[in-house]
Every structure is written in structure tokens, then in C-alpha cells.
Amino acid sequence: MSNTNSAAKECTETGCAIRLDQVCLEVEGKQVINQLSLQTNVRRLGVIGRNGSGKSTLSRLLSGLIDTTAGELEVAGFNPFKDRRAALRQIGLLFQNPEHQIIFPTVLEEVTFGLRQLGQDKTLATNNALQVLAAFGKSHWQDAHCSALSQGQKHLVCLMAIVAMQPNLIILDEPFAGLDIPTKRQLQRYLDSFAGSLIHISHDPDDLHGYDQLLWLEAGQVAALGEPDEVMPRYLAAMHELGESDDISDLSR
Numbered sequence: 646m647s648n649t650n651s652a653a654k655e656c657t658e659t660g661c662a663i664r665l666d667q668v669c670l671e672v673e674g675k676q677v678i679n680q681l682s683l684q685t686n687v688r689r690l691g692v693i694g695r696n697g698s699g700k701s702t703l704s705r706l707l708s709g710l711i712d713t714t715a716g717e718l719e720v721a722g723f724n725p726f727k728d729r730r731a732a733l734r735q736i737g738l739l740f741q742n743p744e745h746q747i748i749f750p751t752v753l754e755e756v757t758f759g760l761r762q763l764g765q766d767k768t769l770a771t772n773n774a775l776q777v778l779a780a781f782g783k784s785h786w787q788d789a790h791c792s793a794l795s796q797g798q799k800h801l802v803c804l805m806a807i808v809a810m811q812p813n814l815i816i817l818d819e820p821f822a823g824l825d826i827p828t829k830r831q832l833q834r835y836l837d838s839f840a841g842s843l844i845h846i847s848h849d850p851d852d853l854h855g856y857d858q859l860l861w862l863e864a865g866q867v868a869a870l871g872e873p874d875e876v877m878p879r880y881l882a883a884m885h886e887l888g889e890s891d892d893i894s895d896l897s898r
């Protein structure tokens with residue numbers, strides 16, 4: 646995969662260039678991502694697909710947490726697994742389960758951690774973390790113990806930790822799962838105002854309202870990539886048809 650287009654090397658105002666060329670990922674002998682090729686460059690990309698279709702796995706590949714078994718993958722002109730420094734600076738991943746993300750006892754420590762990883766000294770990192778807490782109206786959370794927070798509050802801590810690092814791209818893996826309406830609206834408001842690019846995995850069509858493009862994954866491959874008005878009705882029709890059958894989970898691959 647060549648890197649000739651300099652505009653594709655960074656996340657721009659119009660979007661973040663993502664290119665996958667014949668990407669495969671095999672886990673325990675199973676082809677979870679199967680010769681996946683796609684190219685996109687939009688500010689708001691929604692990812693849909695049934696359970697087990699490979700959405701979370703794709704989010705981990707795009708954020709550089711795992712490597713491909715074959716093929717080439719670029720986000721903003723770099724391979725996020727090989728260039729960890731660029732990935733840390735440019736890409737934030739909000740996990741489906743905040744328990745998988747939070748590692749520090751208190752909220753302030755958690756939000757400060759990423760900034761320290763970016764090389765900020767303790768004073769600067771703490772001040773920046775406090776500013777983010779203040780911007781979210783959560784200064785009073787700074788000494789709160791993460792373990793004592795509700796699921797929605799933990800989600801918000803994770804989002805604040807990512808926002809503090811000022812990434813150009815945030816990848817969201819079902820960020821609203823299990824959240825009440827006010828918490829969901831607060832997260833949604835922030836995401837709507839986020840100037841960078843979003844890749845948002847969701848099972849709820851409403852979450853992806855107004856998105857620029859939808860990627861529909863099926864068995865680790867692209868079932869469709871295109872205009873939401875075109876992709877979503879086809880996806881919903883296919884899911885409803887599947888729902889009429891007894892095939893609840895696809896473990897046959």
C-alpha cells in the first residue's frame with residue numbers, strides 16, 4: 646500500500662483516512678477478519694453488524710491494540726500497531742466495557758494516565774486532566790474511587806480520559822450500552838461537538854443518525870459500505886429476516 650497522498654496521512658477536517666487491504670486476523674484457528682478491504686475518509690463512520698461479525702476486533706485493529714495476521718492496514722497514513730507513538734497521540738478507543746479500560750483507583754489518576762503516557766510531566770498532566778474534568782462539569786469527581794462509580798459514570802471517566810489526550814479519531818465500541826437516558830444524552834452531546842473523526846460501533850440505528858457513512862460487517866468481511874440511507878434499510882431488513890429464524894448465534898465458522 647503506497648503513501649503517496651499526503652492529505653491521507655492525517656485526520657483532516659473532512660475525516661480520517663482508513664485503508665485496509667486484504668486484512669486477515671486469525672484467532673485460535675478461526676478467521677475473525679477475512680480478507681477485509683476498504684477505503685474510507687469521513688468524519689462520522691458508523692459500524693453495524695450482527696453479534697460476532699468482527700466489529701470489536703476491527704476496533705482493536707484500527708487502534709493498534711492487535712496486529713493483523715495478513716494484509717495491510719493504515720489509519721491516517723500509519724500502521725497503528727507498528728507506530729504506537731502515533732496511535733497513542735491520534736487514536737482513542739472507548740471500550741464496550743469500561744472495566745477493561747480503567748486501571749487506576751481514582752478518577753483523576755485515570756484521566757491523568759494517558760497524558761503521562763504522552764510524555765507530559767506530572768504537574769502539566771494533572772492540570773490538563775483537571776481542566777477536562779471541569780469542562781465536563783465533573784471537577785468534584787477527581788478523588789472519587791472508580792470502583793464506586795456506576796457503569797454510566799465509568800463510561801464517562803473513560804471518555805474524559807480519551808478526550809484529555811486530544812485524539813484526532815475516537816473509536817467507540819457500543820459506548821451507550823447499559824446507559825440511562827440522561828447519561829447517554831450527555832455523552833452524545835459531547836460526541837456531537839467533537840471536532841475530530843468518530844468511528845462508532847452500535848446496534849442501535851438511532852445512535853448513528855446523521856452519520857456520513859455506514860460500514861456493515863458480516864463474518865469479518867464488508868457486507869456494505871455506503872450512504873446510511875441505502876445501507877441501514879438493507880441491514881435492518883436482513884436482521885429482521887434472520888430474527889425470524891432460530892439462528893441466534895453464528896458459531897459455525
Ligand SMILES: Nc1ncnc2c1ncn2[C@@H]1O[C@H](COP(=O)(O)OP(=O)(O)OP(=O)(O)O)[C@@H](O)[C@H]1O
Binds near residue numbers: 672695
Ligand atoms: N480472543 C478471542 N479468542 C477467541 N475468539 C475470539 C477472540 N476475539 C474475538 N473472537 C471471535 O471473533 C468473532 C468476532 O468477535 P467480535 O467481538 O469482534 O464481534 P462483534 O461484532 O464485536 O460482536 P458483538 O456485537 O457481540 O460485540 C467472534 O466469533 C468471537 O468469538
